[in-house]
Amino acid sequence: MDLNTIEALVPTADPAEWREGDAWLGGGTVLFSYGSQTLRRLLDLTSAGWEPIEEDDDGITIAATCTIARLWQAGDPSGAMVARWPGLGVVRTCCDAFVASFKIWNLSTVGGNIATSLPAGPMTSLCAGLDGVATLWGAAGVREVAVADLVTGDGRNALVPGELIRSIRLPAHALESRTAFRRLSLSNLGRSGVLLIGRRDVDGAFVLTVTASTRRPVQLRFAAGALPDARNLAAALDDAIPAALYHDDIHGLPAWRRDMTYRLGEELRLELLGGERAGGDHGDPALDHGEGA
Numbered sequence: 001m002d003l004n005t006i007e008a009l010v011p012t013a014d015p016a017e018w019r020e021g022d023a024w025l026g027g028g029t030v031l032f033s034y035g036s037q038t039l040r041r042l043l044d045l046t047s048a049g050w051e052p053i054e055e056d057d058d059g060i061t062i063a064a065t066c067t068i069a070r071l072w073q074a075g076d077p078s079g080a081m082v083a084r085w086p087g088l089g090v091v092r093t094c095c096d097a098f099v100a101s102f103k104i105w106n107l108s109t110v111g112g113n114i115a116t117s118l119p120a121g122p123m124t125s126l127c128a129g130l131d132g133v134a135t136l137w138g139a140a141g142v143r144e145v146a147v148a149d150l151v152t153g154d155g156r157n158a159l160v161p162g163e164l165i166r167s168i169r170l171p172a173h174a175l176e177s178r179t180a181f182r183r184l185s186l187s188n189l190g191r192s193g194v195l196l197i198g199r200r201d202v203d204g205a206f207v208l209t210v211t212a213s214t215r216r217p218v219q220l221r222f223a224a225g226a227l228p229d230a231r232n233l234a235a236a237l238d239d240a241i242p243a244a245l246y247h248d249d250i251h252g253l254p255a256w257r258r259d260m261t262y263r264l265g266e267e268l269r270l271e272l273l274g275g276e277r278a279g280g281d282h283g284d285p286a287l288d289h290g291e292g293a
């Protein structure tokens with residue numbers, strides 16, 4: 001779509017240059033498909049030339065302008081990066097969750113996906129699931145916000161006007177973990193209705209990140225000494241996700257999203273905790289929690 005209100009394309013990543021009527025431009029797949037009657041300028045972040053992915057002993061930094069195609073390369077299961085950081089095993093499944101066209105795959109950016117803040121944003125899922133911390137640049141300076149807290153609702157986030165996502169830092173403790181992924185959609189090539197990432201950290205902790213079924217990311221953490229059995233996990237989901245937090249749109253009813261969250265959460269618990277289940281197995285929690293609660 002033509003954005004015919006645009007008067008200028010400005011190559012900058014300097015928040016001091018932002019003014020009312022401006023939008024940061026990543027891949028443009030949202031900006032050019034949703035359209036706008038109010039935007040006057042696009043501030044092109046891709047002109048900054050940020051290195052897409054940087055690695056050091058403490059983790060990985062993903063530039064906001066890193067494309068989905070570039071990230072997918074880093075998630076190569078036989079590649080050096082995944083060998084060093086097994087937590088990256090969920091990169092490709094998250095990229096694939098876009099069910100994306102050529103354009104989305106090659107142009108859309110990690111930062112643009114998180115800033116769009118759709119419940120089904122797979123880069124939000126990935127970065128929240130790996131305890132990613134976003135570095136934000138704004139007129140008031142630099143700040144850091146966990147990705148799990150940055151997205152606050154359907155199309156809502158904690159960015160203040162003019163603030164941009166510079167990068168996402170994935171810390172070593174999450175990258176060293178064993179990860180597992182579950183996703184469901186109502187149709188074969190449909191948008192995610194439920195997307196869960198489970199993590200088993202080196203210190204034995206179990207972390208479950210719920211996205212897509214909920215309006216914003218929800219994370220459950222269990223220390224090595226307090227690993228959940230099926231009933232504990234279901235109770236923790238009860239506590240963490242009130243009924244109103246389940247998302248409701250054409251990609252899934254809240255009751256279905258809720259039931260599938262319990263089911264997939266239990267699958268991840270069994271996969272990552274295996275025989276170490278604390279307190280015995282009390283059965284399928286999905287059966288204990290009827291629809292519509």
Ligand SMILES: Cc1cc2nc3c(=O)[nH]c(=O)nc-3n(C[C@H](O)[C@H](O)[C@H](O)COP(=O)(O)OP(=O)(O)OC[C@H]3O[C@@H](n4cnc5c(N)ncnc54)[C@H](O)[C@@H]3O)c2cc1C
Pocket residue numbers: 023024025026027028029030031032033045064065097098099101104107108109110111112113114115116118120121122159163164165166191192
């Ligand atoms: C056919 C189709 C299918 C799609 N399917 C999905 C899907 O399944 N899941 C999903 O989540 N999305 C989907 N989208 C929406 C969109 O393509 C993605 O969210 C994409 O990742 C957005 O990235 P982008 O770089 O193209 O963002 P842009 O279009 O460049 O920007 C999107 C918004 O984010 C802002 N922004 C961009 N980068 C930054 C930054 N670094 N800091 C602050 N603000 C920034 C922009 O100002 C704009 O408001 C789909 C779109 C289409 C057209």
